Amino acid sequence: MKNKKNIIxxxxxxxxxxxxxxxxxxxxxxxxxxxLIVPVLxxxxxxxxxxxxxxxxxxxxxxxxxxxxxxxxxxxxxxxSCDLPAVIELPIAFIIGGLTAAVFGFIIGIPAxxxxxxxxxxxxxxxxxxxxxILNSMDIVGGSGGxxxxxxxxxxxxxxxxxxxxxxxxxxxxxxxxxxxxKAIRDNxxxxxxxxxxxxxxxxxxxxxxxxxxxxxxxxxxxxxxxxKPATFDFNKSIEILVxxxxxxxxxxxxxxxxxxxxxxxxxxLRDLADYRMLFYALALIVMMLFSSNPTLVEFRQRxxxxxxxxx
Amino acid sequence: xxxxxxFINGLSLGSIYALIALGxxxxxxxxxxxxxxxxxxxxxxxxxxxxxxxxxxxxxVMSIIFPVVICMLSCTVLGVxxxxxxxxxxxxxxxxxVLITAIGVSYFLQSVALLIFGSNxxxxxxxxxxxxxxxxxxxxxxxxxxxxxxxxLIMICLALFINFTRVGKAMRAVSEDKGAAQLMGVNVNxxxxxxxxxxSFLAAIASILFVSSYxxxxxxxxxxxxxxxxxxxxxxxxxxxxxxxxxxIILGIIESMxxxxxxxxxxxxxxxxxxxxxxxxxxxGILGRKRITKV
Numbered sequence: 001m002k003n004k005k006n007i008i009x010x011x012x013x014x015x016x017x018x019x020x021x022x023x024x025x026x027x028x029x030x031x032x033x034x035x036l037i038v039p040v041l042x043x044x045x046x047x048x049x050x051x052x053x054x055x056x057x058x059x060x061x062x063x064x065x066x067x068x069x070x071x072x073x074x075x076x077x078x079x080x081s082c083d084l085p086a087v088i089e090l091p092i093a094f095i096i097g098g099l100t101a102a103v104f105g106f107i108i109g110i111p112a113x114x115x116x117x118x119x120x121x122x123x124x125x126x127x128x129x130x131x132x133x134i135l136n137s138m139d140i141v142g143g144s145g146g147x148x149x150x151x152x153x154x155x156x157x158x159x160x161x162x163x164x165x166x167x168x169x170x171x172x173x174x175x176x177x178x179x180x181x182x183k184a185i186r187d188n189x190x191x192x193x194x195x196x197x198x199x200x201x202x203x204x205x206x207x208x209x210x211x212x213x214x215x216x217x218x219x220x221x222x223x224x225x226x227x228x229k230p231a232t233f234d235f236n237k238s239i240e241i242l243v244x245x246x247x248x249x250x251x252x253x254x255x256x257x258x259x260x261x262x263x264x265x266x267x268x269x270l271r272d273l274a275d276y277r278m279l280f281y282a283l284a285l286i287v288m289m290l291f292s293s294n295p296t297l298v299e300f301r302q303r304x305x306x307x308x309x310x311x312x
Numbered sequence: 313x314x315x316x317x318x319f320i321n322g323l324s325l326g327s328i329y330a331l332i333a334l335g336x337x338x339x340x341x342x343x344x345x346x347x348x349x350x351x352x353x354x355x356x357x358x359x360x361x362x363x364x365x366x367x368x369x370x371x372x373v374m375s376i377i378f379p380v381v382i383c384m385l386s387c388t389v390l391g392v393x394x395x396x397x398x399x400x401x402x403x404x405x406x407x408x409x410v411l412i413t414a415i416g417v418s419y420f421l422q423s424v425a426l427l428i429f430g431s432n433x434x435x436x437x438x439x440x441x442x443x444x445x446x447x448x449x450x451x452x453x454x455x456x457x458x459x460x461x462x463x464x465l466i467m468i469c470l471a472l473f474i475n476f477t478r479v480g481k482a483m484r485a486v487s488e489d490k491g492a493a494q495l496m497g498v499n500v501n502x503x504x505x506x507x508x509x510x511x512s513f514l515a516a517i518a519s520i521l522f523v524s525s526y527x528x529x530x531x532x533x534x535x536x537x538x539x540x541x542x543x544x545x546x547x548x549x550x551x552x553x554x555x556x557x558x559x560x561i562i563l564g565i566i567e568s569m570x571x572x573x574x575x576x577x578x579x580x581x582x583x584x585x586x587x588x589x590x591x592x593x594x595x596x597g598i599l600g601r602k603r604i605t606k607v
Contacts, residue, residue: 054408060408060411110592111588111591111592114591114592114595115591115595116595117407118340118346118546118550119546119550119591119595119596119597121346122542122543122546122587122591123587123588123591125539126543126584126585126587126588127584127588129539129580129581129584130580130581130584130585133577133578133579133580133581134578134581136577137575137577137578235539239415242412243412243415246408246409246412247412250408275423275426275427276423276427277423278419278422278423278426279420279423279424279427281419281423282416282417282418282419282420282422282423283416283420285412285413285415285416285419286398286413286416286417286420289402289409289412289413289416290398290401290402290413292409293402293405293406293409293410294401294402294405295404295405296401297401
């Protein structure tokens, strides 16, 4: 039964890849849409990795863009300074970016052990801002002008493979013993501790793993765009990722994927509306939250769907 | 002497943060939510002030009072309206849903400002009359004196209001236990609306003082003071009113000291590092109450 499911997932992954491949290579997809494929995949990686902390561990963090930026700078600096063939260079760059971010994930995980809720949120927000202002003042990495001249080797195939790896690793971790312990901590720390779950270890584990993939996503982002600026990785970027996780449903990986796709495409599809773009985005955010969380509206929605099913 | 000068600058910057932080902390204490749109209320207030100051052809005294009153009124109304439309329907929803809604409101206000006024910074006439005081080598600008004076006055009034009036008592009751307060006959909805009104009123005052010192406003100029004030509120212990005052002032002094003696670019990093260190030592902020988890 389980094998069958895995085969179906693998088939879906391959079909989607072939679809993207066909759309790009035959030129059916517009230039604008082609340029969006990698950002969508980057956002999926970010949303799924953040979901591990917010959705499964149940801790609110607002500094995911910080991990992304650390990874991006580390990985891209490596590709700039090294002159290896892309086949060897890229995987090393991704691993370096991921590991650097993971180290920072470990560092930020330390206060996470002591702090709760909104206090942790503000500490992680502060952490993101610290990284941003340090990068801004470091002339070696280009300061506020950004790191330029990165080889643009992060095409959609690389991005797709990385996204699939991220999804496989994170969804398997969640189904494993580690994942169940993480969920137990979310549901009740004291109960989890009393049945022998090592809270310190699993919290750290979630932070480090999530930061690792955020770092990899950061490298991919840099390799695709060719330039990285500290200003890109500000507080608003972290919020953007958090919005994807919350809209997709906390602790739901498929939801994160769908929300990441919609929320990356939405501003671009609304581009014709020019200045009204952000206005619609903001309104969509408020309305979606009201519809998903207001008791009266939720009841209304459920009645609406119940009627439809009854009519059948 | 330079040190004292910087100290006074920090004090006046810190009192603006403290005023904004009060809005955060009061709303958090009562509604248990982070009102991310609070910083943008300040931005709206600044725009209103700039419009009202231009349109008024009144006597000198009235030309100060008129824009100030208009600014306070519109911010208060805005705060209450936001609460009614966006936050009240989510009163019992998960904190994260409310947080995202607040972020949505924040984006909404920013994009409306962007649509109306464009992305350029708009100059705002200072409503504070020009005067200055020199004590030896220390130079006090009119803005700094007014900011300090107004903040001290407001903090005293607020402390009296919270501690000695019936409404203040109701607010404290709701923040302690919503359900029990309701059973005792406190109208929770009105109390929460009132809290938002007071918070936004303080934001209006902060915005008047803020633009009077800086002179410009843009669609995003509320974001950074908002975040700093949020940091101040957490530093002092979120939910605690004296904590917000203390946190704001500490933050302002650290920021202006590090700008003066260390590095302008790293000032923000230093501010946030101090926050992280304080929270590592005292996880609920300087004056925050410890909550004991019972099984």
